[in-house]
Amino acid sequence: MRWQDGLQGYADLHPWTDLGDLPLAEELARIHDERWTPLSHSSLQLARRDAEARWAQRNLLPSPPGMKNNALVTSPAVLTSDFLHALKIQHFDTLKIKLGRDLKSEMAQLKVLEHTSWKLRFDFNGMLDESSYADFMAALSPAVREQIEYVEDPCAYDPAVWKRLHKWAPLALDQHLNLALTHGKPACDVLILKPAKNAVAETMQFAQTHGCGVTVTSYMDHAVGVVHALSIAEDLKKEYGDLILQSGCLTHRRFHKDEFTRQLSWEGPCVLPVPGVGVGFDTLLEGLPWQPLTGR
C-alpha cells in the first residue's frame, strides 16, 4: 500500500472462505472501490503501521521478544509424552488443542496430560452443541479439567447457552467476536483478537469495559500477518499488562516452508524480529511482482 504522503507499507490479506470470508477476488475488487470489509480494513491499518515503522527505520518486533506463544496442537492424537517433553524443553508451557472431530477418542488422547503442569486451551471451532459439550466436560478427567485455562468456541456463540456452559471452564470467544462487540456484556471470559480481522482499539475497549482477558492470534495467514499479529500483541502487553494473555501466533509451522517463513526464527515460544524494518522481509517484499489493483 502506498499513500499520498509517500509512505509505503505492507500487510497480507488471507480470506478463509469456509469461515465466511469473501473470496480473494471479491476482496480485491472491493479494495479497488474502497469498500472495506473487516479483513481489508485491518490490512489497511496494519500496512499503515508497517509504513510508519519503515519510515522511522524501526522494526515492529522488540528484541528480545517479550511475548510467549502457545504451542498449537491440531489434533490430540499427536499428544505423546515424547511430544510433550520436546515442547517442554523448548520452554512452552501452554497448549492450544483443536478438538471436536471425534470426542470419544479425543477424551482418551487427553489422558496423557493428567497431572502435568501444562496449561490447556481447547478450541472446538463452534462444532458442538450445548449437550455434547456438557457431556464431554462432565466425562473429562477432573485433573485435566483443572488445567484448562479456557475453552474457545465450544458451540456457536449464544449468550444464554454460553452462560449455562460457563460452569465447566472459562470460555473464550473467537468466531463471533465481531458480532459480540456490537452487543452488551459478553458471555465469555476471554476474547480472541485477530488483528487480521478485528479492530484492535474497539476490541481492547470492549475487553476493558467487560473485564475480559485477550489472546492475540494470527489468522493462520502469511508470515507478514504473523509478524503483524505478534507486534500488536507485544504492544498491547506493554500497555495493558495482565489483561493480555499468552499469544497464539506460532501458526506458520503448520504450513510448508516458503521464502518468507524461512526468515522467521524463534526461541521456543518467542519469535525474534525479522531482519529489516517494519515487519521485516525488506528485500523479499521489494522483489515481489507487485501489480496495481484494477477494478472488475
Ligand code: MG
Ligand atoms: Mg478459534
